[in-house]
Amino acid sequence: MSENHLNVQRNLWENPWGYVESFFIGFGLIVTGFFLEVFVTTSNTFTLSYPYNVVFLAGYVSILFVLYKWFSTTQLIRWLTKVPASISSISLVTMMVMIMGIIPQVTSQNNIINNLGLNHITSNWAFLLIIFQFLTCLGLISIKRILQFKWSNFGFILNHTGLFLALIAGILGTGDLQRLSINVYEGKPSWIATDANRNEVELPFAFFLKDFLIDEYNPKLALVDNNTGSISHNNGKNLYLVEKGETYYFNNFEVKIEDFLPNAIRFGMRYEVVNEIGSPPAAKISVKNIETDTIQTGWISSGSFRYPYESFKISEDYSVVMTIPEVKKFSSDIDILTKDGERISAILEVNKPFSYKGWKIYQLSYDDKMGKWSNLSVLELVKDPWLPLIYIGIFMMIAGAFYMFWMGNKTTKNQLK
């Protein structure tokens, strides 16, 4: 590339603009943005929704095209397509994001943070302005390389245009993004969802929860210190799964699991298997003190919302407890009922959303107090009409990354020779 490293003396704002001017302009944008934050107090954030965002995108891309095609000799456009403008905007975007990475994005005690909007960077004017310059650089150079297409530009276009598409679609798409959650109870249809601001939204279809299922891992066994109440082996990590017949060693205790009942309640001296809501797992253990060679036997249970837990005291200092089982998998067996009487069955599971009429339906949560007896399933519905564009951008960048991995920085190497 044609860099003039002879260090010709050059005045500020003289042709072509370099790093000083670039950072000057960049800081100018950021300061302007902070002024807007402080003095223009609009409560609603800058979002465009359909059709305005589509118009904006079309207009923006056309303007970039026109600027590149007919005004590429002007100072401004030449600057925007050169590296100093890009590096300054990349650096300043990095700076703004770094603020987001340090200051928690919630209402703050500190007035400076609140007034400058440092706790809502993604909708902060300073951030939006500098992102705008960033995108403009990216858009212009994309157009430039697409218009002068050569195969050697292929990787360049995948990376730069892909990023441009993913970012612009992501930003403009927020206005059209709908995200609703709905509580669905076993055995009755539900069609009233709530949005992020807790407003009720009536869906054009209803959910009927046939069954909500939770698969659990076995509970785990832990040794707790009676004085502090905290787990006192393996640094609290790597607890042992309770399985019938297993033997585990804690300090100088040998703990054998004589019996394990996934659902049980206490009857007098022992636990017995029952099939009842809220019946917790229980295990019979025998604990041998290796030093004194004494054996004790007893029951432990993790308890549930309905029954108390039970630990087993094995010495002055220690007790054995059973943890509440962790969830392995939860899923909802649902029917979607439409207004014309159609019935579509689906099983929703975490990481396995179901697509229906432009909505993606996710398994979100359930009544965690009730655990596996929950008859409530919380679903989330997301409609993101800009997703295809974002995915095109993402997949272009994935291809660009493979290209980059394969090519390395060959160009630089060759040019140095």
Next chain:
Amino acid sequence: MTWMDFPLYSSIIVILWIIGLLFLLISYTKEFVSKVAYTLFVAGWAVMIVFVIKLWLELGRPPMRTLGETRLWYATFLPLIGFVTYIRWKYKWFLAYSIGMAGMFLAINYMNPETYSKTLMPALQSPWFIPHVLVYLFSYAVLAASSIVAIKGLYDNFKENFNIETLKLADNLVYIGFAFLTLGLLFGALWAKEAWGHYWTWDPKEVWAFLTWMGYLIYIHYRHFHMHNTKQALTILALAFVVLLVCWFGVNYLPVANTSVHTYTQY
């Protein structure tokens, strides 16, 4: 349960690999033994595949439910990516790194038998989990290597015997590492969409991963257009690595940490 056979299989694999690594080391001076090293790596890898297939058949589901099972996949795919990278770029240390990491994951599984059954929360049970973590492991390794090269460069610069080849090596490593980093970010985004309904939420870990990405982006562009300002380039590279370290270890100590979905105790 096939996990019973794990100590046997893993010892065979690890022994083959260790001998292979020794041969790889010797091959720095005597090139002809490198073939022996490759053969041993491939043999170890074949044993690994046999074990994974047996386990899969026996469980009747993809073994991806527990931490022990995920580590098994890391150990399977690390040598594969290592080999592809080696075939393309001929960095022997990198092949050694990937084999070493794979061996380490086997050793962790071997030493923590109880973690065979250590549980994995539902959101992590996704086909994206393994590629996401793997490409990050690679990208961090390569980028860390590029920073070591940068430090050597700065030192040479200070001693005034700087060689441009040093920077060319750093460049190549940054390109490779950056490609993996991009994949890590994007796989993460695609996964988040499947699991939580949104591809990007500015979670603190995401923020810092993005910053790391931007740091290396500055380096790439600066290097490409100012080939002769080597000192500035080296400084940018060193700074980018600081951001990477914050992302890797530091996020948990920042004031924003308690809002992250990425603070699982350990992978």
